[in-house]
Amino acid sequence: MTAAPSPFCTPCEVLDTAALDLAQLAHACQKPTTWVVQHVRDEVLHIDGSSGAGAAEWRFSSRTLLRARRIAHLEQAFDADPQLAALAADLMEEVRQLRQLLRQHGGNPR
Numbered sequence: 001m002t003a004a005p006s007p008f009c010t011p012c013e014v015l016d017t018a019a020l021d022l023a024q025l026a027h028a029c030q031k032p033t034t035w036v037v038q039h040v041r042d043e044v045l046h047i048d049g050s051s052g053a054g055a056a057e058w059r060f061s062s063r064t065l066l067r068a069r070r071i072a073h074l075e076q077a078f079d080a081d082p083q084l085a086a087l088a089a090d091l092m093e094e095v096r097q098l099r100q101l102l103r104q105h106g107g108n109p110r
Helices: 022-029 033-041 062-078 082-104
Strands: none
Touching: 022 033, 022 062, 033 062, 062 082
């Protein structure tokens, strides 16, 4: 029996800053496009700065894809409010960055 892959540490291909459209991001998160639109409106997810004004023109980076997948998982697994899930995703990313800095400076993070 194999364990289900974690949405927090999934191998991925690095994509351009504006690689995914709305439907692709929603599909990758296994959510409807309305979920993505609502999270953009709530400022939990961010569109690429070069995207057009309409949702059909929105583009998302691979970084947003990872964030969206984390948030979707946290919402589902813990019945978390989108804002709380976003805060948890922010904290997880900050811990990752701090551990990376510590490694660069000779520390030994877990």
